[in-house]
Amino acid sequence: MSLLLKNVSLPLAHFTLEADFAMQRRVTAVFGPSGAGKTSLLDLIAGLRTPRSAFIQLDNDVLTDTAKKFSVATHRRGIGYVPQDLALFPHLSLRQNLLYGRKSGGTNNSQFAFDHVIEVLEIQPLIARGVTELSGGEKQRVALARALLSSPRLLLLDEPLASLDAPLKAKIIPYLALVRDEFQIPMLCVTHDRYVALALADEIVVLMNGKVMQTGPVSEVFARPANAEVAKFVGVETLQPGTVTSVNEGLATVTVGNVTLTALAPPPASRDVFVCIRGEEVTLQRDAVTASSVRNHLSARILSLRPEGALVRVELDAGFPLFALVTRPACAELALREGENITALIKAPAIHLVPR
């Protein structure tokens, strides 16, 4: 399956959505903050909005080509859509909702057989209920089933967990994974929730203010954000401006404040950088460090301790603001206290430099 988007341009309220990417892998997440234009992008692919310019091709079929004034009507694109507000038809029964997209005479594709879909998404117990009586999570599954039962060749999902609370989120993600695995259907999922991206996607497209900032495998993007904005969004705890003073054999010396760090060499021709350090990558140690493979030992003072579930977020002053995430037991074991001094250890490969 391949989805190609070229020269996409759509003026929106505060900015113009522009996109140029190809989706090859099975599940792609379009990842970005609210208002980045993600829903508009899905609308374009489904043919629900007209762009100023665009070339959209799904497998061998050209869906939109503004240069040739060509556009396939929405109902002929064969693209399933699960919108953020789910849009279940309130005047139809649950069964009628599910079967709305069914072509008459059933479908050739046995994987989308009615019973199979119902079974996978566990809708059978709900079938007698009215559409308005369902809970948020149940509605989600029904909307998903309805889209699947129309035998789509691509499935678009808009913020699939947006209206759900935390426990429910945890429940729905497995269903989505199941859909991905059972039905082997390509999915394009729009979300601002990094757990959805991490859990479901093979590939990620980062969309901010209507522009594609970065594309690539999920782990790659999260480990190496392309710029400061992406870094902030994917959740890098420490983000500080720095200057590269020298580069030697693939390693760079960076000054942050009055502290010198060793990091992996940044992209060429960047002296001014942002230094990105994930909280998980910072190790705290009480005793003085003697011989260690870790290149960066920083003397730091603990400014605050904040429990976050099973972890504790430690705010440090290491010559610059530094955040560390440690487990609760570790925090107790080390008897960490505000105002105390501690040593922070950061491996060179964990310090990511982003051009400024």
Place this chain on the structure above:
Amino acid sequence: MTSAEWQIVGFTVWVAALSTVAILPFGLALAWALARGNWPGKSLVETFVTLPLVMPPVATGLILLTAFGKHGLGGLFDFRIVFTWRAVLLALSVMSLPLLVRSARTAFEEVNPRLEQIARTLGAGGWRVFFTITVPLAARGIVGGMLLAFARALGEFGATIMVAGNIQGKTQTISLAIFEDVQIGDDAHAYHLLGVSVVLAFIAVWSSEFFLRRKKTT
């Protein structure tokens, strides 16, 4: 009530009902076009559709008489329109159309466009979406509008007398009959028809309100 009076009542109800059905396709199409999207000339069409509501009915009747009389469209065809029951149908339709369009338009505007869009992604073409999603969800407003149009048609006078005349047994509606009865001094008949007119109008408007009343928002 004499049988002649019942004939007048029957004729009026029949033509009013026929006019409500006749304006339905065009009225719904117009309401839908006005509810969705912006297109050039939209405000002009909006204004024209509202005109029969505010212009003097006799003025509208005069326009119809000129347009459909001998020197207008009526002269093109062999069958007569003016001064026949067809002119009554025409007058009632034109005068009640704005009421249907206004109610139906509001009803269509209240249908979440997202539902129509998702229906399209599920493979439904324009007509299917309209008849399986839009219309059922707008049904209350549409029926309310139809009843309002029917009530208006029942009471129509000015345009009718201009374009159809007051011909007993052929074009005489309840309102036209009351007018004539008063003119020739037959007050008893006039009051009979007046009573029927009030009852009919009351029923029509009351049931219309029932449909147009907003559902309590949950």
Place this chain on the structure above:
Amino acid sequence: MDTKKFRKYIVLLAVALMTLSLPLRAAEITVSAAASLTDSLKKIAANYEKRSGDKIIFNFGASSTLAQQIEAGAPADIFFSADEAQMNGLAKKSLIDPATRKSILGNSLVVVVPGDSALQIKSASDLTNASVKQIALADPKAVPAGVYAKAWLEKLQLWPAIEPKVVPTENVRAALAAVASGNVDAGVVYKTDAAISKKVKIACEVPRADGPDISYPMALVKGSSQPDAAKKFFDYLSSKEAGQVFTHFGFLLKK
């Protein structure tokens, strides 16, 4: 200003307004007259206003409607009807001064067709032809012109054949207009009406022998607010000058 002074001013203002609304030296007379008299009476009134300084206000319409209005209390100083029946109705209810009642005008009926019509209607029986589909008459139930026409056709025993084709109109001028617009095939109006309109042509005249006796009675209405001025104009209507205008428009003067 304080309340006392304010009230004084209000009273003065009210008195001033009332004084202003009193009739001026010149009188205003209201005449309810049959529609067929429209053009002739307007001319006569114009002549009269020049020499007397009084103002004549006309209310033209079907005599039946006008009589109804007077019965319901409409302010009219003179009633000029197109048939005796309507005047009789008011006389019975003592609404007119019977001493002043007189009839000075007559008229004749004609059959008219649209100016561009190809129909040949030489006599009443031609009206029963299939080619004549709709005939405009002032409402034969009450309006004099229509009542006269019906009487004529009943006399010739043609009414049952013609009645289904009749399009009744509010008054005789409306019947004339219907024919002029081409929306009906023929109409029966007064000869004086046919003369007014260029868009109709006379197909045939109703001979005096066949036609009913058309009479235009007029009378002073009781309870007039201007009895003297009304009487002056009323007498003027019978004058030679007025008679000349009536004849000019095609009315017959009764002796």
